[in-house]
Amino acid sequence: MKKQDNQKTGKFKIRSFAGLIRQTKPQYWQLLVGLTLGLIATLGQLVVPKFAQLLVNEFSKGLNGTLLAIIIALFILSAVISAISGTFLGAFGEQVVAKLRQILWEKLINLKITYFDNVKVGQMTSRLVNDSDQIKDLLSNFFPNAVTAIFQLVGAFFFMLVMDWRMTLIMFIVVPGVFIMMRPIMRQTMKVGHARQETLADFNGQVDDTLSEIRLVKASNAExxxxxxxxxxxxxxxxxxLKEAIYNSIAGPLMGTTMMALMVGLLAYGAHRVATGTMTMGTLFAFLMYLFQVISPVSILGQFSVRVAKASGATEHIQELLAETEEDFSQPTIPVVANQPLNLEHVDFSYQTGQPILTDINITAKPNTTVAFVGPSGSGKSTILNLIERYYQPTAGAIKIGTQDIHDLNLKSWRQQLGFVSQDSAIMAGTIRHNLTYGLAGDYSDDEIWHVLKLAYADEFVRQMDQQLDTQVGERGVKVSGGQRQRLAIARAFLRNPQILMLDEATASLDSESEAMVQKALNQLMAGRTTLIIAHRLSTIVDANEIYFIDDGQVSGHGTHQELMQSLPKYQEYVKIQFK
Incomplete structure (x- = not known):
């Protein structure tokens, strides 16, 4: 409820914003230097009307070249100092946003799989790019501008008060009145700005989902x-x-008209004072210059409230992301995998409370044996492999390698012991070399890479490519066929040299020729390793040392092919349907 209220009001939480900025360890000296130079430049602009007052009052004696030169020098000097100030502030903002994006990127990479199950990629991209940009704009542009605007506003009022308190009193009455009049419009603009951030993130998610699956879109005639x-x-x-544009279009002319009316009124009043001899022409001229200097800060402060609302939404989004739980890489224990049995002991799992996916799963995979999981689609077979990979944690029970619970082991070291080949093996944009060595420490020679390609029966088609190992495979590997992609995935697994190999329907989507090639490669890869396999090929199941029949999230029976054919009617029916 609290979150919703914050979204509706767009209330800016300075502590949250400051805490987020502190995490980036910014170069505060750049902000301090930029603000100081900005204030000096503003001070230079504030004294210009005073010299202009003297210059105009001495017109009767002729043009004072010294005063004119001082005014021109102040204009130039203020512009130069302002440019230097902007450079420092820009560098400060860019440094903050770069560090913030590094923090967010590192966070995204280390988040648990459950986060990616629930959040669209486009929304994550929006947090990384759009929201961080909103914070940078507030920090390096609008916040310094607001500070200098306040200084310019106060300074202008001070000089105006010294020159003529009567006209200044009118300003003190009218300008706050303008802010009070604009407040409802600004409040609505802030709400709309916050909603725009939310909607833009959702739209980014939709665009990413659609374009990343454009082949499915076209194959389904879903254009x-x-x-x-x-x-x-x-x-x-x-x-x-449009709402934001309407509010802005109302706010701008309304403020401009009000300030113009104020200027005309003050000009008329000042002209009357000059005519009656109670004010000099130079004072009126200087007063009007200060009035012009007041208009810009008022406009800046009005825009600042809108930017604060957008930054508030961006801060909230980023903090929600940073609060998400990361994978734990801190476990000190290095797994001992070789010659150890893998056991799932009374494992339960559910993605959502009250909707069990696996119930009381008990499985044993002895070292250097092949264990197959078979059963109807959606029965939980792939979930078992995901639990072993530690993408998810069981809601009950334990998964052990030997006597060690795998969740007590160092996660990075554990995953180094695993090799995974699925029916749609992922492949990254980049070269073949990059894909084979992706995530592996150390350098690999061309001879080593060609050796694993040969073991995977992939060396021939790679040699026929124009750039061979340096051939670009395209976005999601679109430049290689399904069979080639699978053999590259197997070559990558050979290079990893895992102790435990997991195969999830690795040949399911291939034509018969590609399937034969991939199966030959898999047979070599499986030799001498503990292999967990979800398969549809009868030959693979028959040759497995142990078969577990998974039905509706439970183990209905296990044993060899012959044992299950004799003892488990569900398995008999499954074999009959699948392999007739």
Whole structure:
């Protein structure tokens, strides 16, 4: 409820914002130097009207070249100092946003899989790019501008008060009145700005989801559907942007008209004072210059409230992300995997409370044996492999290697012992060499890489490519076929040299020729390793040392192929359906 209230009001929490900035360990001296130079430049602009007052009052005696030169020098010097100030402030903001993005990127990479199950990639991208930009803009542009605007506003009022308290009193009455009048509009603008951030993040997520699966879109003839849903999202974003534009279009002219009316009124009043001899022309001229200097700060402070609202939303989003639980790499115990049995003991698991996926799973995989999992689609077979990979943690029970609970072991070291090949093996944009050595420490010679490619029956097609090991495979490996992608995944597994090999329908989506090649490679890869396999090939199941039949999240029976054919009717029916 508290979060919703904050989203509705767009309330800025200075402590949250300051805490987020402190995490980036910024170069505060850059901010201090930038602000100091900005104040000096503003001070130079504030004294210009005083010299202009003297210059105008001495027109009757002729043009004072010294005063004119001082005014020109002050203008130039203020501009130069302001430019230097902007450079320091820009560097400060860029340093903060760069560090913030590093923190966010590191956080995203180390988050648990459960986070990625629930949040769209486009929303994460929005946090990394758009929200961090909002914070940078506030920190390096609008905050310093607001500080100098306040200084300029106070300074201008001070000089105006010294020159003529009567006209200044009118300013003191009218300017706060303008702020009070603008407050409702600014409040609505802040709410709309916050909503725009939320909607933009959702739209980014939709775009990423659609474009990343563009082949599915086209294969499904879903172009019109995506065009329609995209138009709906864009229209929603347009409606919010239109509201923001309307509020801004009202605020700008309203403030401009009010300030113009104030200027005309003061000019008329000042002209009357000059005519009656109670004010000099130079004072009126200087007063109008200060009035111009007041208009800009008032506008800046009005925009600042809107930027604060956007930064508030961005801060909230980023802090929510930073509060997410990361994977724990701190466990000191290095796993002893070789010649150790892998056991799942009374394992339960559910993604959501009250919706069990696995119930009381008991499995033993002896060293250097092949264990197969078979059963209907959706029965929980792949979930078992995900639990062993430690993408998720059992809600009850334990997974052990020997006598060690795998969740007490160093996560990085544990995963180094695992090799995984799925039916749609992931492949990164980049070269073949990059994909084979991805995530592995140390340098690998070309001879080593060619050796694992040969073991995976992948060396021939790689040699036929123009750049061989340096061939680009394209986004998600679109430049290689399914069979080639699988053999590259097997070569990568050979290079990792895992103690435990997990195969999830590794040949399911291949044509018969590719399947034969991949199966030959898998047979070599499985030799001398503990292998856990989800398979649809009868030959693989028959040759397995132990088969576990998984049905509706439970182990219905286990044994060799012959044992299950004799003792488990469900297995008999499954074999009959799958392999007739």
């Amino acid at each position: 019109q559907y995506e065009v329609t849903t995209g138009h709906q999202s864009i229209n929603h974003l347009y409606q919010i942007g």
